[in-house]
Amino acid sequence: MSNHTPENSSRLIDGDTLAKLQAWQGRSEMLADEVTAAPVRALSATLDRDDPLPGTGTRLPELWHWLYFLPHHRQSEIGDDGHARRGGFLPPVPLPRRMWAGGRLVWEKGNPLQVGDKVERTSTIASVTHKAGRTGELVFVLVRHEVRNERGLALTEEHDIVYRAAAEPGEKTPPPTPAPKDAAFSREIVPDDVLLFRYSALTFNGHRIHYDRRYVTQVEGYPGLIVHGPLIATLLVDLLRRNAPGAQLARFEFRAVRPTFDIAPFRVHGKPTDGSADGKTFSLWGEDADGWLTMQATAVLA
Numbered sequence: 080m081s082n083h084t085p086e087n088s089s090r091l092i093d094g095d096t097l098a099k100l101q102a103w104q105g106r107s108e109m110l111a112d113e114v115t116a117a118p119v120r121a122l123s124a125t126l127d128r129d130d131p132l133p134g135t136g137t138r139l140p141e142l143w144h145w146l147y148f149l150p151h152h153r154q155s156e157i158g159d160d161g162h163a164r165r166g167g168f169l170p171p172v173p174l175p176r177r178m179w180a181g182g183r184l185v186w187e188k189g190n191p192l193q194v195g196d197k198v199e200r201t202s203t204i205a206s207v208t209h210k211a212g213r214t215g216e217l218v219f220v221l222v223r224h225e226v227r228n229e230r231g232l233a234l235t236e237e238h239d240i241v242y243r244a245a246a247e248p249g250e251k252t253p254p255p256t257p258a259p260k261d262a263a264f265s266r267e268i269v270p271d272d273v274l275l276f277r278y279s280a281l282t283f284n285g286h287r288i289h290y291d292r293r294y295v296t297q298v299e300g301y302p303g304l305i306v307h308g309p310l311i312a313t314l315l316v317d318l319l320r321r322n323a324p325g326a327q328l329a330r331f332e333f334r335a336v337r338p339t340f341d342i343a344p345f346r347v348h349g350k351p352t353d354g355s356a357d358g359k360t361f362s363l364w365g366e367d368a369d370g371w372l373t374m375q376a377t378a379v380l381a
Contacts, residue, residue, distance in 0.1 A: 091173050091244065092209050092216050100207045100218065103170035107203040110148045114139055114196045114228075118146040118281060125277045126317050135195035140320065141184070141328040142313045144192055144226060144234065148200045149283040160294075161285035170207055172218045174242040176299055177286075179308040180219070181334035183237045188329065188381060196228040205237070214252065215244035239334075246300030255337055258366035258373075262348035264322040268314060270306045270341040278310045303340035311339060311347070311374050315363040318347045319378055323361075326380050333363075333376035343368035352377070 092100075119133040122143060152163040165171035192198065205221040224236040268274075272290070279289050287294040288305045295301050312333045320326060339345050345367050352360040359381075365374035 090211070090216065092211075092218060096173070097207075097209050100170040100172060100209075103204045104207055105204060106168065107201060108168050109199060109201045111197070111199050112147040114144075114147060114192055114194050114198060116194050119143065119194060121277070121281055122146060122313075125274065125281065126314070128317070133194050135193075137194040138327075139192040139194065139196075140316070141186065141331060142309070142316050144198075145309055145313070146281055147198065151283070157285060161287040161291070168202070168204075169220060169222075169240070170204070172220070172242040174216060174218055175245050176243040178241055178243070178288075178305075178338075179335065180239040180241040181308075181332070182239055182312075183330075183332040184234060184328075185236075185330050186234045186328055186381070187232050190228070190230050190233050191327070192226070192228060192233050198226060198228050198233070201225045201227075215247070217244075218242040255369075255371035258364060258370055259348070259362075261350060263350035264318065265346055265348045266314075266318050266321070267344050267346050269344045270304075270339065272304070272341065275304055275306065275310075275341060278307055282307075282309070301338065301340065303342040306339040306341060306345070308335045308374070311335075311365050312376065314347050315349070315365065315374065315376050316378065318349050319361055319363060322349065323380070328378055329359075329381040330379040331376065333374060335374050337367070337371055337373045339365060339367055339373045345373065 116133045119137070119139065123130040150163060156163050158164040160175065160177065162177060203223045205223045208219045210217045220240040222238040222240065224238060225232060226234045275289050284307065288299060288301065289307055290304065292304060295304055315333065316328070316331065345365060347365050349361055349363045351358060352362050359379055361378045363376040363378055364372060367373050
C-alpha cells in the first residue's frame with residue numbers, strides 16, 4: 080500500500096494527530112452483563128432457525144456473545160453517523176466512515192458461555208495505526224476483549240475497526256476479488272430491510288449505514304444499505320452449524336474484503352480446508368450477487 084494520499088485529498092492524520100490517537104493505546108474498560116434467553120430466541124428467529132427454546136444452561140452459539148455488552152449511550156451522546164460521538168473509550172479518529180473490518184476469536188475448551196451466566200468483558204485498546212493509499216487515509220484500531228463467566232476465562236477476541244476518509248467524487252475502489260467456486264455447502268441470504276433492522280435492534284447498533292438509505296447513499300457514498308459485518312460472520316458460522324450439527328468452535332478468524340449491500344441477495348459458502356489433517360478446519364466465505372468475494376474466514380472445530 081502506498082504511503083501517499085491521493086493528490087486531491089487533504090491529509091487529516093498528521094504526526095501530531097496520530098500521536099494523540101495513539102495515547103489511547105492501553106486504555107481499558109470493563110462491562111458486566113448476564114447471558115439472558117430473550118436475545119438468543121430473537122437471533123434464532125432472525126437467522127430463520129428452528130431451535131429449541133433456550134433455558135438456563137443452554138450453550139450460547141459461537142459469536143452470539145455479540146448480543147451482550149451492548150453500548151448504552153444516551154441519545155444526546157450520539158453522533159451524526161448514529162454511533163456514539165468520538166472519544167471516550169475509542170480514540171476520536173477524525174475520519175467519518177467507520178466499519179468492523181474483521182477479528183480473531185479463541186474459545187476456552189470446556190467453558191462455553193451459557194444462558195444464565197453472569198459475565199464480564201475487559202476491553203483494551205491494543206494498537207492504533209495509520210495508512211494511506213489509493214482510496215485515502217485509513218486508521219486501524221485493534222481492540223482486545225476477554226470474556227469471563229463464573230468459571231473463568233471463556234473467550235478472547237481481537238476486534239479490528241477501520242476508519243476511512245469520506246468518499247471523493249469519482250473515487251476508485253480497489254479491484255474486487257472473485258469468490259471461490261468450490262464450495263461444499265452454501266446458502267443464499269436476502270438482505271432485506273427487516274433483516275438488517277432486526278440485527279441492528281438486537282445489537283443496539285444505531286449506525287445509520289444499516290438502515291438510513293438517504294444517509295448511506297448521499298453522505299457516505301455507498302449504493303445501498305450495508306449488511307453488518309458481524310451479521311455476515313454470524314451467518315458464516317451458522318452455515319457451518321447447519322452442515323456440521325453439534326460442532327463447537329475452538330478458533331475463528333474473519334476479514335471483511337468488500338462491503339455487502341442490500342440491493343441484491345448474497346451467498347455464504349463453506350468447505351473443509353484442503354489438506355486439513357484432522358478434518359476440523361473449514362474455509363468460509365461470502366459472495367455478492369456479482370460473484371465477488373465479500374468476506375473470508377477460517378473456522379477450527381474443537
